[in-house]
Amino acid sequence: MNSPDNAYARSVRDERETALELDGVSRVFAGRAVLKDVSLNVRRGQFVSMLGASGAGKTTLLRILAGLDQADSGRVRVAGARSVVFQEPRLVPAKRVWENVVIGHDRLSAAKPSALAALDEVGLATHADGWPKTLSGGEAQRVALARALVREPKLLLLDEPFAALDALTRIRMYELVARLWRAHTPAVVLVTHDIDEAILLSDRIVVLSQGEISADVVVDFPRPRSRSDEASIALRTRLLAELGVTQDSPRKAA
């Protein structure tokens, strides 16, 4: 489509619009291929959920994106400013809540105002001077969110951040994450095995099975979404089928 002399301009523009780019990424653990030739592009500001059963390779992929693991082959490019929220809050128990939020800053005391602002955004301003061990699971995870956002990431990696929370707290967390995403507009990669969670939050759902991308679905119906929307139900059925579960199969198995 474009003439060759536009190639450079196009690559610069792509660079500015891309949050992550995977090209033929593979990872092998002890002879077992966990990721097989995975290619994926996520543009800036896009909310992508990575869906898959346990052992499908989604956490490995996220760890590679976070720089905590390295691909055996292929090319990985990510936005420099990136941040992670893990399944556990991973707060330093000996540091106050606000110190945990800005733990990566050079001078903690100088960064206190930004820590307070971030805590305010997640509704925990009053807990700033408290200790992590006094927080509930949901509160601790909100601190972890504040810690990730205070770095103004262009790419926010969420590794099953709601999995350890109770169902009611989880619903509130969905709203919080959606609101923070709209306010800060990072690209988000959410690793999850919860289909409803993925449908409620994402622009796009990538299904990973046995180390390969088996489906890549754009979710284009309007937000806020509900589990009982017809579009949600149709998409859930389709994704379940992608994951190898048909809706009546549990009854057949029983």
Added chain:
Amino acid sequence: MNVPRFPSAALGLDPGTTPDRTHGADARAVDPRALIDLPTREVRRRTVLQWSLLRSRALRVGVPLAIIVLWQLASSLQLVAPETLPSPTVIIGALKELIADGELQSAIGVSLVRAATGLAIGGGIGLLAGLFAGLWRVGEEIVDAPLQMLRTIPFIALIPLFITWFGIGEGAKVAVILAATIFPMYLNTYAGVRGVDPKLLEAANVFGLSSRQIALRIILPTALPSILVGVRYSSAVALLALVVAEQINAQNGIGYILVNANQNQRADIIIAGILVYAALGIVTDLIMRALEHLALPWRPRFELA
């Protein structure tokens, strides 16, 4: 068949509620289809908990008191010879005597300086070695094997060697305390640093902390409880080593009071001196616990209770 049975009775479990293994094997087994009554909290508290709390408190205070009263009675009725085991009142008299002379105060001062010097040097070495081995892999390779080998030597066995090296003066005494305090400090520091959750370190990597920041902001504060346990252990061991070291050519300190009383056959002063050692131990432990309390405000309080 002599199959070992599931020890449900030993665990205080009702055999009827445990799975198949005991089914039919126990005469007391209840019908698994029947419903059983579980007591409410209200009933349990009144009948069991309150009584056991009361009994535990009464016994904890009462038994030591009873021993002292029996001891005093046995002495008053001359059932034990006063030169073997003087009565509690005589021992308190001896303590008062030592305090009135000013002898005890100066002896405690000398002994505490001795213990503190040995503890400061030995504990300092242990702390540095523990940090070195904990923070750097190469440190572990250098420090750990030799220290683990030296650890197997009982410090009391070193006394003749230290007397040969440092003579019978203050040097040998401090050296014994020093040698005794290195290891508890080293082991707890090392364990504390190595015990930091690797997931925290991984998160620190993601959030761009430098190695120095990781050490200062994450590892050291998180390892502090364990390091303070090391300080507490080392202090206790320092007092133990003090008692032994002070028997070497005692010229002053609590050890001198004991040796002197021994030569004069004064069992009351000897026991008084032993009680002083015990009191020092208790006071040290209390101080260390208070220190932990202050230094670790982030820890749930029940651990310190």
